[in-house]
Amino acid sequence: MTAKAISQEERFYQLIDKEEKIEPKDWMPEKYRNTMIRQISQHAHSEVVGMLPEGNWISRAPSLRRKAALLAKIQDEAGHGLYLYSAAETLGADREELIEELHIGKAKYSSIFNYPTLSWADIGAIGWLVDGAAIMNQVMLCRTSYGPYSRAMVRICKEESFHQRQGYDILLTLCNGTKEQKEMAQDALNRWWYPSLMMFGPKDDESVHSDYSIKMKIKRFSNDELRQRFVDATVPQAEYLGLKVPDKNLKFNAKTENYSFTEPDWSEFYNVIKGNGPCNKDRIKTRREAFENGKWVRDAAIAYAEKQKQNNKNGKQ
Numbered sequence: 208m209t210a211k212a213i214s215q216e217e218r219f220y221q222l223i224d225k226e227e228k229i230e231p232k233d234w235m236p237e238k239y240r241n242t243m244i245r246q247i248s249q250h251a252h253s254e255v256v257g258m259l260p261e262g263n264w265i266s267r268a269p270s271l272r273r274k275a276a277l278l279a280k281i282q283d284e285a286g287h288g289l290y291l292y293s294a295a296e297t298l299g300a301d302r303e304e305l306i307e308e309l310h311i312g313k314a315k316y317s318s319i320f321n322y323p324t325l326s327w328a329d330i331g332a333i334g335w336l337v338d339g340a341a342i343m344n345q346v347m348l349c350r351t352s353y354g355p356y357s358r359a360m361v362r363i364c365k366e367e368s369f370h371q372r373q374g375y376d377i378l379l380t381l382c383n384g385t386k387e388q389k390e391m392a393q394d395a396l397n398r399w400w401y402p403s404l405m406m407f408g409p410k411d412d413e414s415v416h417s418d419y420s421i422k423m424k425i426k427r428f429s430n431d432e433l434r435q436r437f438v439d440a441t442v443p444q445a446e447y448l449g450l451k452v453p454d455k456n457l458k459f460n461a462k463t464e465n466y467s468f469t470e471p472d473w474s475e476f477y478n479v480i481k482g483n484g485p486c487n488k489d490r491i492k493t494r495r496e497a498f499e500n501g502k503w504v505r506d507a508a509i510a511y512a513e514k515q516k517q518n519n520k521n522g523k524q
């Protein structure tokens with residue numbers, strides 16, 4: 208008896224149902240392809256733009272050990288950007304075009320990176336809160352339905368865990384230090400708390416893509432579910448530091464084992480993602496200049512690859 212032939216479309220939905228991965232050569236609906244390119248490229252841009260707020264503190268890190276750890280972390284973020292641009296290319300996207308869209312302000316990247324880093328404690332807060340929120344969101348993406356994205360996420364999450372700990376360690380040191388150092392840590396928490404909550408995206412009833420993404424197993428949890436998990440995990444960590452989360456309405460509900468909390472100011476969120484946050488213009492300008500200044504490196508790499516190709520053709524080493 209022969210198995211009934213199934214269409215490419217039926218096979219796609221079967222793979223999704225069976226929790227198997229969609230791979231680059233598999234047929235996929237255009238909507239799925241475009242959703243993946245949109246999310247992966249926004250994620251790649253976030254990693255690359257995300258290097259800038261912390262980059263501001265490399266030359267002012269308080270010790271050689273802190274400087275080395277910060278440099279390594281920022282370099283990891285560059286690597287994450289590169290894996291993710293490669294994952295987007297497996298869907299047929301053109302990397303140069305994606306980067307161009309970022310540079311002309313058309314492509315989105317995470318709202319969080321449009322806030323300034325005013326003190327050394329902000330570097331601790333970014334590791335603890337921003338990488339912490341990124342992990343909360345990205346652990347579910349290790350099980351996303353698109354193979355190259357899910358595999359990139361496994362490695363990225365391991366590195367983000369190190370980042371989160373180095374951030375928390377900075378704050379732990381400051382909180383065990385002088386009164387001024389502890390105040391600096393509290394000030395950083397005050398400024399980064401709500402922007403971190405915004406990282407999970409708009410409220411579920413305003414999230415345009417969640418329904419489709421959850422159906423296609425791209426996302427496994429909704430924006431609000433992840434935000435709640437983040438608050439529940441982070442409040443006890445703030446208490447351990449002896450810091451106060453800047454929310455008068457924060458309350459633990461013993462029955463549900465969840466904290467109730469104040470929503471971020473959504474008008475601020477929409478303003479930032481429209482390009483009007485405190486640092487949007489500066490971030491894009493810096494990225495554009497870095498891209499232009501790096502042209503000679505890309506040209507040299509292409510020329511070298513060409514030369515290797517010619518040598519291989521001519522049988523030379």
Ligand code: FAQ
Nearest residue numbers: 250253254257316317318341405406407408414415416417
């Ligand atoms: N910022 O319908 P939804 C990191 C946009 S990596 C800006 O809910 P979706 C590592 C959204 O794109 C951080 N835009 O969308 C690091 C959509 O716009 P569109 C980045 C946002 O996709 C740490 C519109 O709003 N992580 O931090 C934001 O279902 C430290 C409607 O939203 C990822 O990218 C936002 N916060 O859910 C690096 C993870 N939220 O495209 C350096 C992958 C929403 O229609 C230092 N991405 N928007 O024009 C995701 O999981 C999802 O894309 C969400 C949004 C959850 C971000």
